[in-house]
Amino acid sequence: MASSYLPATTDSLAQASEATTPSEAISILYRILENPSSSSEALRIKEQAIFNLSDLLSQEKRAEDLQKLLVQLRPFFSLIPKAKTAKIVNKGIVDAVAKIPGTSDLQITLCKDIVQWARSEKRTFLRQRVEAKLAALLMENKEYSEALALLSGLIKEVRRLDDKLLLVEIDLLESQLHFSLRNLPKAKAALTAARTAANAIYVPPAQQGAIDLQSGILHAEEKDYKTAYSYFYEAFEAFNALENPQALYSLKYMLLCKIMVSQADDVAGIISTKVGLNYQGPEVDAMKAVADAHSKRSLKLFETALRNFKAQLDEDPIVHRHLSSLYDTLMEQNLCRLIEPFSRVEIAHIAELIELPADHVEKKLSQMILDKKFAGTLDQGAGCLVIFEDPKQDAIYPATLETISNMGKVVDSLFVRSSKIVA
Numbered sequence: 001m002a003s004s005y006l007p008a009t010t011d012s013l014a015q016a017s018e019a020t021t022p023s024e025a026i027s028i029l030y031r032i033l034e035n036p037s038s039s040s041e042a043l044r045i046k047e048q049a050i051f052n053l054s055d056l057l058s059q060e061k062r063a064e065d066l067q068k069l070l071v072q073l074r075p076f077f078s079l080i081p082k083a084k085t086a087k088i089v090n091k092g093i094v095d096a097v098a099k100i101p102g103t104s105d106l107q108i109t110l111c112k113d114i115v116q117w118a119r120s121e122k123r124t125f126l127r128q129r130v131e132a133k134l135a136a137l138l139m140e141n142k143e144y145s146e147a148l149a150l151l152s153g154l155i156k157e158v159r160r161l162d163d164k165l166l167l168v169e170i171d172l173l174e175s176q177l178h179f180s181l182r183n184l185p186k187a188k189a190a191l192t193a194a195r196t197a198a199n200a201i202y203v204p205p206a207q208q209g210a211i212d213l214q215s216g217i218l219h220a221e222e223k224d225y226k227t228a229y230s231y232f233y234e235a236f237e238a239f240n241a242l243e244n245p246q247a248l249y250s251l252k253y254m255l256l257c258k259i260m261v262s263q264a265d266d267v268a269g270i271i272s273t274k275v276g277l278n279y280q281g282p283e284v285d286a287m288k289a290v291a292d293a294h295s296k297r298s299l300k301l302f303e304t305a306l307r308n309f310k311a312q313l314d315e316d317p318i319v320h321r322h323l324s325s326l327y328d329t330l331m332e333q334n335l336c337r338l339i340e341p342f343s344r345v346e347i348a349h350i351a352e353l354i355e356l357p358a359d360h361v362e363k364k365l366s367q368m369i370l371d372k373k374f375a376g377t378l379d380q381g382a383g384c385l386v387i388f389e390d391p392k393q394d395a396i397y398p399a400t401l402e403t404i405s406n407m408g409k410v411v412d413s414l415f416v417r418s419s420k421i422v423a
Contacts, residue, residue, distance in 0.1 A: 008037055033049055074117070089126060209244070217318060221321075229257035255267050290305050
């Protein structure tokens, strides 16, 4: 970094943008920030220089330099309004670090440092927003208890201040956190609170898309796939208009809902639309493979899809949970169809017909018998499944019990009447 500073003017900014290498541009921008001038024009130029510098350091993946920059700028922050400081810290430096892959631990450390500094400087507006970001980062790192403790205090504070926009963000975050902890009632309550706050103000499209996405996830969890699909569609439209990466996941969950309501044939139609073609890739291909397996009722194709697209299906907790349920249902339907003609059949033969390992089939049949999906027993010595005929209930017994019950009522009624006559 050069020791001599540059004048805080638009010419200096132009000089940085015309630099031949990123390192040269970074050096020029640092020199602009070293200018001691505190005139309104100089402060405006420096503010722009900070945003440009943050972008360049992010592109060069220099996360530690961004962390140092934040400390170097603290004297500058005392010269500008608190709202502008919050914008520079949040939208400039913290977001720039977030764009660098593999920096989640550094982001958490950075946010904790900012919160500590903001608390000492009594910058409540900045602290609350950085604490919300910190809670989101802790949730991504699966540090749920710490994130929940942070959010609990923050929600009370923000509700007192009635900052609706921040309240929407925090309530949505709380809903996502409770969902990760499998506490659905609290997740739904937090989402309802977020929607209530959002109805009172203008919510940016990205935030509205996030609310719709979370609504879809919660409805899908309750097996209400048709309502979930409509929410995912709303989220997809919002994110697609903004070219937000979340659009791909909204589309993926839309396709999942179609598969879960046995409308797998619609998947190809959605993918082949003009908008759907923009999102071709492993995520969409994974759902297409699952839809194809479901249409053909083929467990072998289903398992092949799960194996080939492990990252897209198994590692996505939302998709994995629903596909596990779908796989079990599909397997049960196929097994019931295969064993229907038999009264006694070898397990190896069923495994051959369904194209799955014999031990896997045996385990599933045992579970189905215990769940009373059909009447039967496993003869493990002979390696056979014995199927019993469903016992037919004789209609005479319920009819007899009903007659006796009615006679009892008549006798009770006559006894009451006779008691009144005697009295």
